[in-house]
Amino acid sequence: MLYSTIGHYSLILGLGVSLLIVFSSVKNFQNSKTVGINILSFTFLQFFFVVVSFFSLIISFVLSDFSNETVFNNSHTTKPFFYKVAGTWGNHEGSLLLWLLVLTLFIFIFILKTKNQPTKYKLLTLIFQQIIIIGFFLFLIETSNPFNYLFPSPDEGLGLNPILQDPALAIHPPILYLGYVGSSIIFSSALAATSLNLVSRKWASHIKKWILISWFFLTLGILLGSIWAYYELGWGGFWFWDPVENVSLMPWLALTTLLHCILVLERKSILSSWVIILSIATFTLSMCGTFLVRSGILNSVHTFANDPERGLFILIFLFILIFLSLFVFFFFHKNEQKVSHRFFWLSKETSILINNWFMMYFLSVVLIGTVYPIFLDVITSKKISVGPPFYNKLLVPFLIPFLLMMAVGPRLKWIKSQLEGKIYLITLLIISILLAYLILKNFNQNILINTVLVSSAFYLFFISSRDFFSDKLKNISQNIAHFGFSLFILSILFNNIFSSEIITNLKVGETFENSETKIVFESLNQKQEANYKSIIANFNIQNSNGDIDKFSPELRIYNQPIIVTSEADIQTSLMKDKFIVINLVQNQKFFNVRYQEKPFMLWIWLSVMLIAIGGLSGLLKRRL
Amino acid sequence: MKKKLLPFLVILIFGIIFIIFYKGLEDTNIYTPNLNVKKNIPIFNSKDFYSDISLKSEDFFEPDKIYLLNIWSSWCVPCRQEHPLLMMLAQNDKINIIGLNYKDNKKNAVNFLQELGNPYKKIFIDLDGTKAIEWGAYGVPESFLIYNNKIIKKYIGPLNQNLINEMKQLIK
C-alpha cells in the first residue's frame, strides 16, 4: 500500500513539474542564451518522478500487493518473478506509465544532448512535448490510474492469462514504445522548428539521429510482436493485418518515408513542407493507433481493457494535437522555394520522390483498410470485415515496381545522373528472372505473379549485394537495409509458396502417411503443474529422407480461469521450421493434428533484424 | 483565394473525421448481430434424439404454435445454468420447447437430461454442428423464439430470468 501511495503522489508531482517547466520555458523564452540549468533540472525531475512511479508499480506487482487494483486485475501470487515484473506494463494502466516514461526520458535527453541549436528552438520543443506529457498525466490520473485502492484488499489476483506469460511479449512493449512514443520528439521538434522557421538542412542533420533511433526501435518492436504471435498463439502465422498490428505498421511506414525525406532535406533545401507533414503524421498515427486499440471501437486480438470513457479522452486529446499541428503548420510555415530547384528525371531526388509516392500509397491502404469499417458502421450501420485478402490484393502488385526502384534508386546521383553500369543492371535482371522461373516452375499456382515478384526481389537482392562489394563504406546503412528488405520479401515469398500442411485426425497409436511424410502418434502423457494440467502428445515424424524428428505439442488446461490453450511444438532450423499443434475435438477420442513445414521462417526474422541493423549503422556512422 | 481554401478544407475534413470517430465510440465494438429481424426458419433434416428417425423440419414446425428452439450440450457449462429456467418454462402451455443437441455424445446427453430434467417436447441431433449453422447460431447455448415459421427473437448465450420475463411478454 505504501508503494501505491508513493506511486500515486509521484504522478501528481510529475504533473506539477510539467506546469513548472512550461512556465519557466515561457518566461525564459525571449531572453535566454542557454536553456538554463533550472529548466534542465526540472526536466530531469519530471523524468525522475515518473521513474519513481513506475518502480512503485513494479514493486507492487512483485510484492503481489492486491490492495492495488491494477495488480489485482493483472497478477497472481503463483506467477513467476519475471512475469510479475513484465506484468507491470502488460496492462492498460501500466503501459500508459511506460508511455510517460519514454516521453519524459526522450525530452530530457533531447534537452541535455542537443548542441548547436538555438535556445528558442529547444525551449519550444520542450513546451510542445510538455503538452503531450501533461495530456498523458491527466489521462492517467483521471481515467487510468495504476494506483487505485481496493478495500478490503483481496488475497489473490485475477491475472493469470497464460498467453501473456512469454519472454517475447515481456520485452515487446518497452522496445515498441521506444520507437512508437519516441516519435513524439520528432513531432514536438518539427512543430518548434516550423514555428521558428528553422526547417533547414542544419535542422535536418540534427533531427535525423532521433528519426533513426525511433525507427530502429519501432522496427524491432514490430518484429518482436510478430515473433511472439508466431511462437505463442499457435496458428503458425506471424502477421494477420489485425487492427493492432496495422496500428504499429502505420507509424513505421510514415517514419520510414520521413527517414528518406530527411536525407534529401539534409543535402538540399527542398521538401521541407513535406518533412514537417510527415513528422506530424508519424506521431499522430501513433496516437490515433492508441485510440483505435484502447477505446473499444475496433474488434481485435489484443487484450487491452476497452472502455469508451477512456476512448473519448484519447479522441479529444488526439484531435487537440491534430488541430494544434494544423494551426502551427498553416500559420507559421512559409513555403519558400528560394532556390528554384531543377528536377531532372534521372536523379536521386526523383527516386526518393517515387519512394514517397509508393510509401504513402501503402500507408493509405493500411489506414483505409483499418478505419473504413468504423466509418461504414457509423454512416450506414452496415458491418463489414476487411482482412488479409484486401491488403494482399492492393499491396502485392505495387511491390513489384517498388522493389525495382529500390534497386536502381540508390545508384543515382544527386541532381542529375547517368545510369551507370547499364550492362550489370540488365544482366542481373535477366539472371533474376531466370532464377525465379527455375525455382518456381514446378509449382503451378499463380506462377506468373509469383515469378515476377520473386524476380523483382532477387533483382534487389543481387544489386544491393553487388553494391555492397563495390561501394566500400560509402552508403553502407542504406545498402544493408535495402538488402535486408530484399531478403525479407524473398523469405516471405518462399515461405508462402513452399509451405506445406497436413491436417488430420489421429488417435493414440495411429499413423498418417502420404508421399512425403509419415506422422506417428506415439503416446500421450499427462502432467500436473502448479496452475495447469498438461496433456502432452508425443509424435514421431519421418520425412522423405528417412530422418525422424520427435515432437511434443501440448494441451494445457488451466484452472483459474478455466482456459484451454494449445502449445505448439516448433522446431526451428536455418532452412525451415517444423510446426505441430494438436487440438481437442469435442466428444471424440481422437485429436485434430496440424503439421506444417514452413521454409525460411528464421530468415524472415533475421532479415528484419538486418534492416534494423542497417538503420543502426547509419546512426553509429555519424559518430565516427 | 486558393491558399485560404486549402487549410479550411483540411480542417473541415478532420472535423468530420472527429465526428465519425465520436459516434463510433457510442456503438459497442462487439458485433451484435441483428437479433430482431424476422427471418424464416431454415429447412433442414435431422435425426430425432431418442428414436433416430429422420425428421424434416417442414413437417415438424406447425404455424400458429410458439416454439423455443434451444441449442444445448452436456459438455456446455452455461447450459447447466440455464436448464432449470427451461424446466420452469416447459410448464407454460403456450410455448413448446425443442432441443437441438449439439456435437454431443448420446450417453452423456441422456445423463444430462436424467440429472437435470427434460423440458423438450422433441430433440434433434446435430453431430457436427452444421445444423446449428443453418440456424445462424454461434455456439452453445443459444435459443430461438419461433412463431409462424419465423424467427421472432434470437438469444445468444444462456437464458436468464430477465430474458424469460421478456419472452413471456412477447408470447402474449
Added chain:
Amino acid sequence: MSILKVFLIIFFLFNLNTVKADNQEKINQITKNLRCLVCQGQSVYDSDSEFANSLKTLVKQRLDEGLSENQIYDYLKIKYGEWILYDPELNKNTLILWLLPILIFLTGGAIIFKKFFLNIRK
C-alpha cells in the same frame, strides 16, 4: 487381365486422392476468407473453436454438393451478415474502400508529374 484391373483401381484411387487434395485446397481457401465469429480476430481456417470446426465441415459438405465458392459465401452472408467475409466484395458499400487508395496513388502520381512539368518548362 486382373493385373490391369488392379492397376486401374490403384490409378483411380490415386486420382481420387488428388481430387480430394484439390477439395482440401478449396476448403482452405474458403475458410481462410471466413471470420471466426466467436474468436477475436482469427479466420475459420486458423481457429479450432467449435464454431470454426462446424463451419469447416459445412463448407466441405457444400463443396461436395457442388456449390461454388461464391454460392457458399452468399449462403453464409444470409446467415451471418457480410461481416463473416474477410474479402470485402466490391459493391456500393465498399466502392470507396477499394477506390480511395487507388485514387490517392493516382493523385500522388499527378503531383509528382506536375512538379516535373513546371520545372522543365522553366
